[in-house]
Amino acid sequence: MKTLFLPIGIYLLVVNLWGFIQMLIDKKKAERNYWRMSEFSLFIPALLGGALGCLLGMRLFHHKTHKLKFVIGMPLILVIHVAAVLALLFFSPFNFSFM
Numbered sequence: 342m343k344t345l346f347l348p349i350g351i352y353l354l355v356v357n358l359w360g361f362i363q364m365l366i367d368k369k370k371a372e373r374n375y376w377r378m379s380e381f382s383l384f385i386p387a388l389l390g391g392a393l394g395c396l397l398g399m400r401l402f403h404h405k406t407h408k409l410k411f412v413i414g415m416p417l418i419l420v421i422h423v424a425a426v427l428a429l430l431f432f433s434p435f436n437f438s439f440m
Contacts (some may be wrong), residue, residue: 357394360386364398364405371404380410384418393417 363386367378383405385408387395396415397406 350390353390354393356386357397358391360391360393360395361398364395364402368398368402368404380405380408383411384414387415387418390422392416392422 355405360383363378363383367383370377392415394420399406399411399415
């Protein structure tokens with residue numbers, strides 16, 4: 342079971358970085374009046390586990406911070422993911438050990 346932590350950690354790092362970079366790119370496109378990313382495409386990395394990266398990008402770049410869909414949606418996705426991981430760790434029939 343220990344061998345799964347490294348690939349899962351790398352996956353979460355990549356998907357969070359993807360969400361963070363997408364927020365940066367869309368913010369720069371908005372500033373220059375270029376063709377923008379759809380809101381759905383900004384939620385894809387969050388739904389795949391990158392909600393923290395998307396939230397950090399939103400806050401750092403002040404992007405989509407007035408859209409209720411993002412202000413409520415991104416933290417909600419993060420809470421759901423954290424709850425799912427905690428439920429898996431504490432209530433799963435599998436034995437997860439960190440050492």
